[in-house]
Amino acid sequence: xxxxxxxxxxxxxxxxxxxxxxxxxxxxxxxxxxxxxxxxxxxxxxxxxxxxxxxxxxxxxxxxxxxxxxxxxxxxxxxxxxxxxxxxxxxxxxxxxxxxxxxxxxxxxxxxxxxxxxxxxxxxxxxxxxxxxxxxxxxxxxxxxxxxxxxxxxxxxxxxxxxxxxxxxxxxxxxxxxxxxxxxxxxxxxxxxxxxxxxxxxxxxxxxxxxxxxxxxxxxxxxxxxxxxxxxxxxxxxxxxxxxxxxxxxxxxxxxxxxxxxxxxxxxxxxxxxxxxxxxxxxxxxxxxxxxxxxxxxxxxxxxxxxxxxxxxxxxxxxxxxxxxxxxxxxxxxxxxxxxxxxxxxxxxxxxxxxxxxxxxxxxxxxxxxxxxxxxxxxxxxxxxxxxxxxxxxxxxxxxxxxxxxxxxxxxxxxxxxxxxxxxxxxxxxxxxxxxxxxxxxxxxxxxxxxxxxxxxxxxxxxxxxxxxxxxxxxxxxxxxxxxxxxxxxxxxxxxxxxxxxxxxxxxxxxxxxxxxxxxxxxxxxxxxxxxxxxxxxxxxxxxxxxxxxxxxxxxxxxxxxxxxxxxxxxxxxxxxxxxxxxxxxxxxxxxxxxxxxxxxxxxxxxxxxxxxxxxxxxxxxxxxxxxxxxxxxxxxxxxxxxxxxxxxxxxxxxxxxxxxxxxxxxxxxxxxxxxxxxxxxxxxxxxxxxxxxxxxxxxxxxxxxxxxxxxxxxxxxxxxxxxxxxxxxxxxxxxxxxxxxxxxxxxxxxxxxxxxxxxxxxxx
Numbered sequence: 001x002x003x004x005x006x007x008x009x010x011x012x013x014x015x016x017x018x019x020x021x022x023x024x025x026x027x028x029x030x031x032x033x034x035x036x037x038x039x040x041x042x043x044x045x046x047x048x049x050x051x052x053x054x055x056x057x058x059x060x061x062x063x064x065x066x067x068x069x070x071x072x073x074x075x076x077x078x079x080x081x082x083x084x085x086x087x088x089x090x091x092x093x094x095x096x097x098x099x100x101x102x103x104x105x106x107x108x109x110x111x112x113x114x115x116x117x118x119x120x121x122x123x124x125x126x127x128x129x130x131x132x133x134x135x136x137x138x139x140x141x142x143x144x145x146x147x148x149x150x151x152x153x154x155x156x157x158x159x160x161x162x163x164x165x166x167x168x169x170x171x172x173x174x175x176x177x178x179x180x181x182x183x184x185x186x187x188x189x190x191x192x193x194x195x196x197x198x199x200x201x202x203x204x205x206x207x208x209x210x211x212x213x214x215x216x217x218x219x220x221x222x223x224x225x226x227x228x229x230x231x232x233x234x235x236x237x238x239x240x241x242x243x244x245x246x247x248x249x250x251x252x253x254x255x256x257x258x259x260x261x262x263x264x265x266x267x268x269x270x271x272x273x274x275x276x277x278x279x280x281x282x283x284x285x286x287x288x289x290x291x292x293x294x295x296x297x298x299x300x301x302x303x304x305x306x307x308x309x310x311x312x313x314x315x316x317x318x319x320x321x322x323x324x325x326x327x328x329x330x331x332x333x334x335x336x337x338x339x340x341x342x343x344x345x346x347x348x349x350x351x352x353x354x355x356x357x358x359x360x361x362x363x364x365x366x367x368x369x370x371x372x373x374x375x376x377x378x379x380x381x382x383x384x385x386x387x388x389x390x391x392x393x394x395x396x397x398x399x400x401x402x403x404x405x406x407x408x409x410x411x412x413x414x415x416x417x418x419x420x421x422x423x424x425x426x427x428x429x430x431x432x433x434x435x436x437x438x439x440x441x442x443x444x445x446x447x448x449x450x451x452x453x454x455x456x457x458x459x460x461x462x463x464x465x466x467x468x469x470x471x472x473x474x475x476x477x478x479x480x481x482x483x484x485x486x487x488x489x490x491x492x493x494x495x496x497x498x499x500x501x502x503x504x505x506x507x508x509x510x511x512x513x514x515x516x517x518x519x520x521x522x523x524x525x526x527x528x529x530x531x532x533x534x535x536x537x538x539x540x541x542x543x544x545x546x547x548x549x550x551x552x553x554x555x556x557x558x559x560x561x562x563x564x565x566x567x568x569x570x571x572x573x574x575x576x577x578x579x580x581x582x583x584x585x586x587x588x589x590x591x592x593x594x595x596x597x598x599x600x601x602x603x604x605x606x607x608x609x610x611x612x613x614x615x616x617x618x619x620x621x622x623x624x625x626x627x628x629x630x631x632x633x634x635x636x637x638x639x640x641x642x643x644x645x646x647x648x649x650x651x652x653x654x655x656x657x658x659x660x661x662x663x664x665x666x667x668x669x670x671x672x673x674x675x676x677x678x679x680x681x682x683x684x685x686x687x688x689x690x691x692x693x694x695x696x697x698x699x700x701x702x703x704x705x706x707x708x709x710x711x712x713x714x715x716x717x718x719x720x721x722x723x724x725x726x727x728x729x730x731x732x733x734x735x736x737x738x739x740x741x742x743x744x745x746x747x748x749x750x751x752x753x754x755x756x757x758x759x760x761x762x763x764x765x
Contacts, residue, residue: 053116054600063101071607073116074597076106078614081587081594086575114586117593124170125585128283129159135276137283166280167268167581169588171249172291174264175225175307177592179296180599182254182262186225187298189253194222202507205252205311208552214310214393223303225294226252226393228311229266230563231281232318233274236574244580245269247284248566252310256762260562265570265588268581277321282387289390308393313558315406316537323396324369324386328537332381336360336397336544344532350540351532352523357543365396398551401558402541408499409468411538416492417460417471419530420484433483440479440749445679446470447743448666449764453677465561472496473503474745474756477716481749489716491529494522495542497717502545502555505760509550516546556763624662624737626698630655640695640706643734648702657696660703662740665761669693669706682710682744682755685735690721690744690755694732705735712755719757 057070076097080090087110094113098104107113130137131147138145138159146153159165179186193206205211211226220226228250233243249264267284269275294305312322319335320327327333329348331340338358341348360380366389368382388394420426426434434457441454452467454475463471473496480489498515501507519542526534545555552558573587574580603611636644636654644651658672667680670692681693685707695706709731715722742761747754 050596054597058601062105063103067607069105070597070601071603073106074594074601074603075607075611075614076113077116077590077594077597078611081591082615084572084575117589124173125589126168126170126287127160127165128168129156129165130279132159132162132164135279137279163271165581166270166275166283167585168284168287169264169266169268169585171264171266171288172294172307174249174266174592175251175291175294176296177595178251178254178262178264179294181595182251182258183296183298185255185258186251186253187303189255190223190225193253200509202512202549202553203505204256205553205557208550208557210395210398210551211252211310211553214308214395218308218393220306220308221304224306224308226308226310228252228313228558229309230313230560230566231275231322232314232560232563232567234564234567234571236270236571236580237577241272242270242580243272243274244567244570244584245271245275245280246567246570246584247281248563250562256557257764260565263562263566265566265584268584270581274321277324277387281322282390285387285390309388309391310393310395310399311552311558312388312394312400313403313560313563314400315403315560316541319400322386322388322400323365324383326378326381326383330381332378333537334381334540334544335400336402336547338380339540344535347533348537349532349535350537351535352520352527352540352543354520354524360397362395362397362399395551398548401548401552402544403558403560404499404502404545404555405465405560405564407538407541408495408545409465409472411536412495412542413468413472414460414463415534415536415538416495417457419534420480420488421457423484423488425485426483437479437483441475444475444747444749445675445677446474446745448668448675448678448680449743450678450745473500473759474720474747477720478747478749478752478754481716481752488529491522491525493716494518494525497719498522498545499555500717500719500757500759502549503759503763504554505762507549507554512546512549515549516543519543519545554760556760559763561763624703625660626655626657626696626703627659627661627666628657630657630698639729639732640734643706643732644697644699644704647704647734647736648699652700654697654699657698660696660705660737662737663761665743667693667696667705667740667743669696671695679746680743682746684741684744684757685739686741687739689733690723691733691735692725703737705737705740707733707735709733710755715754719759721755723753723755725753 054070057073058068060069061067062069062072076093079085080093085093090110090113094106094109097106098108107115128137129145131150131152133152134147134149136147136149138147138154141153143155144153145156145159189206198207198212202208205228214220214226215224229247230250231245231247233245235241235243246265246269247267249266250259251262251264252259254262266288267280269280275281288307288309291307294307296303296305312319314322316328320333323335325333325335331348332338333341333348334350337360339350339353341350343349364380365382368379369385369389372379372382372384386396388396421434424430438456438458442456444454446453450470452464452470454470455463455467476496477489477493480492498518501511501515504511523535523539523542526539548558549555570584573584575583598611633655636651641651644654659666659668661667667683668675670681671694682691683693684690689707690710690712691705691707692710693705694708697704697706708726711724711726711731712721713723714720742758745756745758747756
């Protein structure tokens with residue numbers, strides 16, 4: 001995870017009182033702690049002080065304007081959040097605005113500004129001090145905190161100064177805020193799940209057997225909700241070993257991609273060492289189990305919902321830690337089966353056993369935990385009890401599915417690249433071949449929504465998971481053809497095709513079965529093409545991918561991509577070296593206050609547009625329509641006019657454009673000369689045609705695409721085609737926006753051109 005180093009000399013977040021970092025925050029096991037300046041807002045039921053603040057300031061107008069002070073404060077807060085201003089910058093902004101107004105209209109300093117959320121009564125951030133020696137929570141003993149394990153007593157201020165604490169957030173309150181913003185989407189999804197049985201395909205986590213089984217066994221009502229949790233570490237400073245470990249929560253009944261855009265932070269750990277699950281995770285689980293019932297409204301009816309955790313998406317080291325089990329480099333390190341592993345070159349490897357694999361079950365894992373306690377030793381790789389046992393709806397086997405980001409992309413695909421570059425065919429003696437692969441790769445022009453352009457193999461150490469995905473699904477085989485021996489390319493195509501099928505937006509059971517068989521064939525071929533040392537745990541996980549889709553839905557549903565993005569967003573909230581957890585918690589509270597104000601403060605259409613612009617939100621970003629100014633008018637060619645007339649009737653008014661947005665995807669015509677490194681001219685139509693956009697027209701108010709159908713032939717896999725462009729006036733057709741299915745990736749490798757389908761449009765960079 002990339003982050004910018006924060007200078008340790010920036011103390012802009014320090015309060016006037018040097019010991020006032022925690023004013024107003026609840027401390028576990030004690031009365032209100034007087035060292036954390038934090039408060040949150042109840043989205044559905046704002047407290048009286050907050051409503052009084054809204055009432056008073058909504059009546060005060062700015063000098064010589066119709067805009068109220070409350071509306072102006074909303075715009076200011078929007079800018080502060082969008083620009084991630086630190087408090088010194090907020091101070092300067094307020095002074096500037098008051099100077100321009102000619103008198104004090106807004107709070108004179110950051111302290112007055114922060115009272116906007118200090119007014120809330122509900123304290124949603126809780127501080128948990130712990131003993132740094134024993135790693136157990138301390139208990140309040142007057143003004144001190146005592147460790148019940150070692151008996152040591154420290155003042156709360158000392159523990160906070162040493163960083164021996166972590167934070168938990170009020171997840172119930174945050175879920176209520178989220179439901180208040182998205183109740184129509186969530187309510188509609190719940191109604192659909194209650195009204196129709198499983199359709200026999202996999203398009204979301206709600207289609208997986210784990211979800212359906214949990215709703216049945218836990219006797220959930222139609223209105224009950226489920227969540228997915230994640231925890232992973234991200235370094236904050238380049239000059240420090242401290243890492244941020246948030247626990248993030250995603251609402252499963254909120255359809256993608258909305259669920260990823262509305263992640264909830266449930267807890268924050270910031271230390272040099274990894275968070276001990278018995279301390280950090282168990283505390284979160286205990287708080288989560290106290291959520292009780294959420295009461296919210298949908299379609300003018302009151303809805304009551306319980307909340308359960310049914311899925312936990314983490315990488316392999318975190319999965320083992322959460323389960324209190326051996327890591328993947330130990331015997332019985334797989335959490336889905338009982339394969340022991342064998343030593344190869346002094347490292348545990350997983351030799352392929354075909355269909356003889358004995359799978360684990362939830363009940364078996366629980367039994368192993370009990371036996372491990374009784375015997376005082378490992379049982380089938382299990383060390384002892386796990387903190388997540390306290391989550392009754394979470395299956396301890398398939399509720400923690402493989403993560404394809406770490407397993408496939410940064411794991412197997414990266415490993416294959418290293419193996420190829422070590423082959424005699426591509427070693428230094430044949431460096432010319434590597435240069436040829438590079439030349440093909442860096443000259444590929446991906447669609448404009450691919451935010452990462454292809455990079456040289458010499459930079460593969462720095463490739464992100466997204467770049468490995470592009471290599472696996474689109475670039476790899478065209479770049480390797482004719483350079484790497486065909487047996488390696490054909491073997492690689494098994495992985496590419498199976499992963500593509502398991503990443504589709506809607507996956508049929510037959511596709512899951514086929515992908516599973518291909519993955520087994522791929523794993524079986526690894527020792528033949530390479531050696532037993534290549535049978536790493538990441539390769540072993542491939543045999544479990546197909547079943548994980550049956551259990552928890554498509555791989556993109558349980559990917560850690562969104563959560564890693566969430567980690568990155570949290571890192572952007574840090575603007576000083578001191579009090580990192582507090583900064584993040586307060587910024588989260590500030591964002592929720594912004595959401596409350598947006599719901600409570602009426603804005604004119606002009607101010608609403610300004611507010612969206614300040615927030616960096618482009619109007620109509622998800623809507624379809626032409627973009628930019630029309631081209632100068634010119635007469636249509638007879639052939640083009642005939643095609644258009646056949647679709648919309650007689651032409652009365654026509655304008656041509658260079659770009660169009662369809663279903664959130666920006667496409668451009670072949671006439672658009674601006675992009676040099678990207679190409680968004682190609683797409684697949686709903687009837688399976690592979691087309692190039694030659695022109696974009698608005699005719700009689702209807703958007704039409706003048707296209708040329710390409711000559712195509714399947715190559716490598718069913719989703720990659722070798723294509724040729726017909727002569728200029730051959731294969732022309734005019735399509736409506738409704739005929740657009742998905743953009744395609746155009747790959748031109750000198751004498752050949754390829755077009756690759758995209759498995760889904762949910763995953764964006």
